[in-house]
Amino acid sequence: MTSHWPENHPPVAFGKIGILVVNLGTPDGTDYASMRRYLKEFLSDQRVIEEPKWKWWPILNGIILQTRPQKSGKAYDAIWNREKNEGPLLTITRSQSELLTNRLASKQLKRPVEVSYAMRYGNPSIRSRIEELAAKGCERLLVLPMYPQYAAATTATVNDAVFEVLKSMRWQPALRTLPPYYDHPAYIDAMAVSMKSQIEALDFEPELILASYHGIPQRYFDNGDPYHCHCHKTTRLVRQKLGWQGDYLRTTFQSLFGPEEWIKPYTDATVKELAESGVKRLAIVNPGFSADCLETLEEIDVENREIFIEHGGEQFAHIRCLNDSDESMDMLEALTMNELQGWI
Ligand SMILES: C=CC1=C(C)c2cc3[nH]c(cc4nc(cc5[nH]c(cc1n2)c(C)c5CCC(=O)O)C(CCC(=O)O)=C4C)c(C)c3C=C
Numbered sequence: 207m208t209s210h211w212p213e214n215h216p217p218v219a220f221g222k223i224g225i226l227v228v229n230l231g232t233p234d235g236t237d238y239a240s241m242r243r244y245l246k247e248f249l250s251d252q253r254v255i256e257e258p259k260w261k262w263w264p265i266l267n268g269i270i271l272q273t274r275p276q277k278s279g280k281a282y283d284a285i286w287n288r289e290k291n292e293g294p295l296l297t298i299t300r301s302q303s304e305l306l307t308n309r310l311a312s313k314q315l316k317r318p319v320e321v322s323y324a325m326r327y328g329n330p331s332i333r334s335r336i337e338e339l340a341a342k343g344c345e346r347l348l349v350l351p352m353y354p355q356y357a358a359a360t361t362a363t364v365n366d367a368v369f370e371v372l373k374s375m376r377w378q379p380a381l382r383t384l385p386p387y388y389d390h391p392a393y394i395d396a397m398a399v400s401m402k403s404q405i406e407a408l409d410f411e412p413e414l415i416l417a418s419y420h421g422i423p424q425r426y427f428d429n430g431d432p433y434h435c436h437c438h439k440t441t442r443l444v445r446q447k448l449g450w451q452g453d454y455l456r457t458t459f460q461s462l463f464g465p466e467e468w469i470k471p472y473t474d475a476t477v478k479e480l481a482e483s484g485v486k487r488l489a490i491v492n493p494g495f496s497a498d499c500l501e502t503l504e505e506i507d508v509e510n511r512e513i514f515i516e517h518g519g520e521q522f523a524h525i526r527c528l529n530d531s532d533e534s535m536d537m538l539e540a541l542t543m544n545e546l547q548g549w550i
């Protein structure tokens with residue numbers, strides 16, 4: 207039989223499915239230059255700061271990038287993973303991706319899968335990871351933006367970055383992106399299991415619990431972002447799942463940035479009010495963060511703890527994010543298998 211392949215045919219890899227776990231980002235270090243580079247990339251994204259370039263550019267470069275890198279660098283210093291010399295968000299995202307690899311390896315799938323991870327801002331970049339997956343023969347790509355609740359500033363900007371990479375590829379993989387999973391039973395179950403076990407392990411019983419989500423400017427909400435409703439629905443479903451009554455679990459929003467009004471109630475103001483009104487035992491959980499990071503370990507467990515104690519509170523607990531726990535991996539496996547239907 208004669209072969210019709212030309213002798214100089216380039217080698218080709220094909221037939222695989224790539225899965226890319228993506229979270230927000232992390233600076234390469236806590237020094238001024240690394241912080242500045244990271245914040246510049248992050249805060250230049252028009253999905254994050256919805257302002258025309260001509261208006262925002264001078265504020266970003268003239269004011270914010272003059273002081274914020276030092277201030278945020280100090281905050282990152284308090285939570286930095288010194289062993290690996292990286293932010294916890296990166297450590298946890300890598301672990302989620304490795305554990306997902308193990309979970310999928312134990313299944314009989316029709317096509318081989320390659321799991322990888324990327325950061326929307328900083329490293330490893332989405333581009334570098336998609337190019338790696340394509341080189342390994344991934345003709346199909348499933349992207350997992352690790353945000354349970356949809357916001358243009360998070361989910362959409364991950365997808366934008368993926369589309370941008372695909373735009374420049376000759377052999378483009380077929381693409382699927384994980385939809386927001388704020389009400390998915392696998393997520394609500396994982397949150398309930400994680401919260402229940404952590405609360406039971408405390409040496410006190412919280413009088414109430416705040417479900418604190420990252421905020422967005424009120425203007426983004428007014429312009430149609432569904433984020434606010436997704437957060438409220440998550441809180442309601444978790445409350446129901448745990449059989450809690452009334453407002454034992456309350457939604458608040460944290461991490462305000464800039465002078466604009468953000469969606470309310472604000473976490474820090476609520477914590478202060480609760481302490482002043484006589485609440486002594488408080489816990490805060492962050493259902494919107496799939497991994498612990500600056501905004502949970504520093505802003506909640508350090509800053510908000512201080513606010514609570516300073517205003518008369520006595521016992522405070524931060525309930526850890528799902529991270530790479532068994533319940534988190536059960537969820538991630540279920541979400542992934544669901545999205546892979548028809549491919550495997
Ligand atoms: C207008 C600014 C910002 C919007 C809108 C915003 C939305 C948003 N962010 C997250 C999740 C994370 N944000 C994190 C850090 C962070 N966020 C902003 C600003 C906005 N976020 C800044 C300036 C920073 C950097 C830190 C600082 O300088 O204070 C992080 C943590 C990253 C880490 O490495 O630890 C996460 C995660 C969501 C979910 C969201 C909208 C819903």
Ligand SMILES: [Fe+2]
Pocket residue numbers: 420461
């Ligand atoms: Fe943020």
Ligand SMILES: [Fe+2]
Pocket residue numbers: 434435436438
């Ligand atoms: Fe709403």
